[in-house]
Amino acid sequence: xxxxxxxxxxxxxxxxxxxxxxxxxxxxxxxxxxxxxxxxxxxxxxxxxxxxxxxxxxxxxxxxxxxxxxxxxxxxxxxxxxxxxxxxxxxxxxxxxxxxxxxxxxxxxxxxxxxxxxxxxxxxxxxxxxxxxxxxxxxxxxxxxxxxxxxxxxxxxxxxxxxxxxxxxxxxxxxxxxxxxxxxxxxxxxxxxxxxxxxxxxxxxxxxxxxxxxxxxxxxxxxxxxxxxxxxxxxxxxxxxxxxxxxxxxxxxxxxxxxxxxxxxxxxxxxxxxxxxxxxxxxxxxxxxxxxxxxxxxxxxxxxxxxxxxxxxxxxxxxxxxxxxxxxxxxxxxxxxxxxxxxxxxxxxxxxxxxxxxxxxxxxxxxxxxxxxxxxxxxxxxxxxxxxxxxx
Amino acid sequence: xxxxxxxxxxxxxxxxxxxxxxxxxxxxxxxxxxxxxxxxxxxxxxxxxxxxxxxxxxxxxxxxxxxxxxxxxxxxxxxxxxxxxxxxxxxxxxxxxxxxxxxxxxxxxxxxxxxxxxxxxxxxxxxxxxxxxxxxxxxxxxxxxxxxxxxxxxxxxxxxxxxxxxxxxxxxxxxxxxxxxxxxxxxxxxxxxxxxxxxxxxxxxxxxxxxxxxxxxxxxxxxxxxxxxxxxxxxxxxxxxxxxxxxxxxxxxxx
Numbered sequence: 001x002x003x004x005x006x007x008x009x010x011x012x013x014x015x016x017x018x019x020x021x022x023x024x025x026x027x028x029x030x031x032x033x034x035x036x037x038x039x040x041x042x043x044x045x046x047x048x049x050x051x052x053x054x055x056x057x058x059x060x061x062x063x064x065x066x067x068x069x070x071x072x073x074x075x076x077x078x079x080x081x082x083x084x085x086x087x088x089x090x091x092x093x094x095x096x097x098x099x100x101x102x103x104x105x106x107x108x109x110x111x112x113x114x115x116x117x118x119x120x121x122x123x124x125x126x127x128x129x130x131x132x133x134x135x136x137x138x139x140x141x142x143x144x145x146x147x148x149x150x151x152x153x154x155x156x157x158x159x160x161x162x163x164x165x166x167x168x169x170x171x172x173x174x175x176x177x178x179x180x181x182x183x184x185x186x187x188x189x190x191x192x193x194x195x196x197x198x199x200x201x202x203x204x205x206x207x208x209x210x211x212x213x214x215x216x217x218x219x220x221x222x223x224x225x226x227x228x229x230x231x232x233x234x235x236x237x238x239x240x241x242x243x244x245x246x247x248x249x250x251x252x253x254x255x256x257x258x259x260x261x262x263x264x265x266x267x268x269x270x271x272x273x274x275x276x277x278x279x280x281x282x283x284x285x286x287x288x289x290x291x292x293x294x295x296x297x298x299x300x301x302x303x304x305x306x307x308x309x310x311x312x313x314x315x316x317x318x319x320x321x322x323x324x325x326x327x328x329x330x331x332x333x334x335x336x337x338x339x340x341x342x343x344x345x346x347x348x349x350x351x352x353x354x355x356x357x358x359x360x361x362x363x364x365x366x367x368x369x370x371x372x373x374x375x376x377x378x379x380x381x382x383x384x385x386x387x388x389x390x391x392x
Numbered sequence: 393x394x395x396x397x398x399x400x401x402x403x404x405x406x407x408x409x410x411x412x413x414x415x416x417x418x419x420x421x422x423x424x425x426x427x428x429x430x431x432x433x434x435x436x437x438x439x440x441x442x443x444x445x446x447x448x449x450x451x452x453x454x455x456x457x458x459x460x461x462x463x464x465x466x467x468x469x470x471x472x473x474x475x476x477x478x479x480x481x482x483x484x485x486x487x488x489x490x491x492x493x494x495x496x497x498x499x500x501x502x503x504x505x506x507x508x509x510x511x512x513x514x515x516x517x518x519x520x521x522x523x524x525x526x527x528x529x530x531x532x533x534x535x536x537x538x539x540x541x542x543x544x545x546x547x548x549x550x551x552x553x554x555x556x557x558x559x560x561x562x563x564x565x566x567x568x569x570x571x572x573x574x575x576x577x578x579x580x581x582x583x584x585x586x587x588x589x590x591x592x593x594x595x596x597x598x599x600x601x602x603x604x605x606x607x608x609x610x611x612x613x614x615x616x617x618x619x620x621x622x623x624x625x626x627x628x629x630x631x632x633x634x635x636x637x638x639x640x641x642x643x644x645x646x647x
Contacts, residue, residue, distance in 0.1 A: 012527065019555065288471050
């Protein structure tokens with residue numbers, strides 16, 4: 001396989017001015033990340049700061065109804081309320097050990113921004129978060145959280161004023177200030193080595209889930225399921241199971257409203273191959289290669305591209321990628337709230353919804369683990385708007 | 393036309409004892425009709441090479457002025473077909489070398505081979521793909537070379553000699569040196585490191601070296617006598633046109 005590629009996907013499509021920091025990062029992954037010093041400190045922080053291991057919860061009520069067992073890997077219980085913090089603590093620690101004083105990050109809805117600001121505060125790093133101007137307005141609450149944590153939030157008013165433009169702006173800033181900054185990329189996408197780096201920090205999800213499930217049952221699960229936006233929680237869950245050939249792997253993309261031709265966030269299912277943000281991947285784009293806006297009711301899935309390893313897992317047939325629409329995700333959200341007492345993120349609700357929607361294809365008594373990537377408190381505003389709109 | 397056309401144009405300027413001038417304008421700016429008039433005016437008023445921007449929705453290597461201008465052109469429906477067809481119609485009237493600048497994805501979707509062929513037919517002499525570093529660009533560079541189009545290497549302050557050497561072997565046209573770390577249209581005056589970096593590039597590359605990004609004042613050119621073979625103007629020209637002045641006036645100041 002070509003360096004930095006997963007099959008035909010991935011690569012390093014960046015201005016030459018970004019090659020030195022990417023090469024520097026690759027070297028740090030080799031020399032610093034593999035050291036005992038790094039690994040021990042990372043393990044300590046995951047345990048004592050993030051609160052790992054997160055629980056593996058059996059959903060007894062829903063399982064009875066489904067006729068098979070639904071298990072949830074509870075990333076919603078990680079500090080800051082989602083899996084994002086596994087990655088930001090890892091990258092912040094690496095930044096510290098590389099001797100750089102500052103973190104840059106992009107954020108869409110603000111979850112990665114908050115997780116980065118959190119890790120920066122913990123490790124005494126300066127922190128600047130780039131956020132689309134439209135998102136700054138929609139997620140004022142998260143902007144305040146970042147500021148409380150000591151980060152500077154920079155609104156980006158170019159392009160569509162959303163996540164993809166925030167990434168562009170953060171990349172520009174990194175080009176300018178690479179000597180003193182590290183770009184804490186939020187998902188398992190972007191130019192090599194980010195897809196590998198982020199996977200490395202998120203793989204703890206699958207490792208724990210596998211060990212916890214084995215301890216409870218002595219077996220392997222029938223299937224693991226996770227939602228896919230950029231794809232970091234999913235690759236974190238999948239990585240440990242890719243080599244376990246008996247385990248089915250399902251990624252779930254956001255279909256938007258689900259109507260034909262609607263704005264969606266499902267590039268694996270509905271996109272075409274192309275190059276954006278440093279990687280060759282599947283994209284929502286016009287025939288002329290201009291990137292299209294994406295949409296999902298779940299802000300964390302709202303991205304026109306996807307991590308290259310997912311495209312490879314899809315192309316090779318090792319994993320399958322389905323879609324779930326806004327309405328189906330909300331059903332799953334409500335079901336998990338009422339039947340299990342868990343208020344899931346709208347992103348994670350997509351993964352749960354896929355299981356509910358495909359219940360007939362899952363054998364009786366099978367064990368399905370869904371990565372519950374985050375909690376849904378952050379989504380109350382979106383939920384209220386949606387319910388108000390649809391009860392009219 | 394030959395693949396050395398851009399190098400030849402810059403070397404002609406050098407032989408006349410001056411720095412080659414490379415104005416940049418996003419295709420279709422400020423509007424479809426005026427764009428070609430501006431290009432012809434730039435050509436008549438001393439441009440040695442003319443750089444035309446191909447719009448992309450996500451231009452990570454551009455500063456705010458160029459980004460805003462090219463997003464406007466994108467909204468106006470400017471695409472590669474419009475650029476290549478327009479160029480085919482106007483090329484005979486343009487004496488300067490012609491260089492296209494853009495991002496990889498639109499070219500990839502157009503089809504790399506088809507693009508190389510159509511660009512050659514339209515009289516394009518060189519291409520800058522801002523997000524195509526050496527490793528990813530080798531195959532395309534060879535493909536373009538077969539059509540006499542130079543893939544222009546972009547290097548900068550943080551490019552070490554070994555990476556410059558990668559680009560230098562088999563490099564065509566000229567070496568585009570990015571003057572400030574950061575993106576186009578930056579504010580910095582020309583620091584000492586830039587002069588040192590340019591000297592390093594001159595040492596490594598056999599082809600001419602052009603300085604781009606961040607040039608604002610004609611006085612900056614004087615500092616560069618003997619250090620650089622050509623200079624690119626992007627944001628400064630866009631701002632000039634935005635203020636309602638002509639390209640001819642713009643060129644006069646820099647000549």
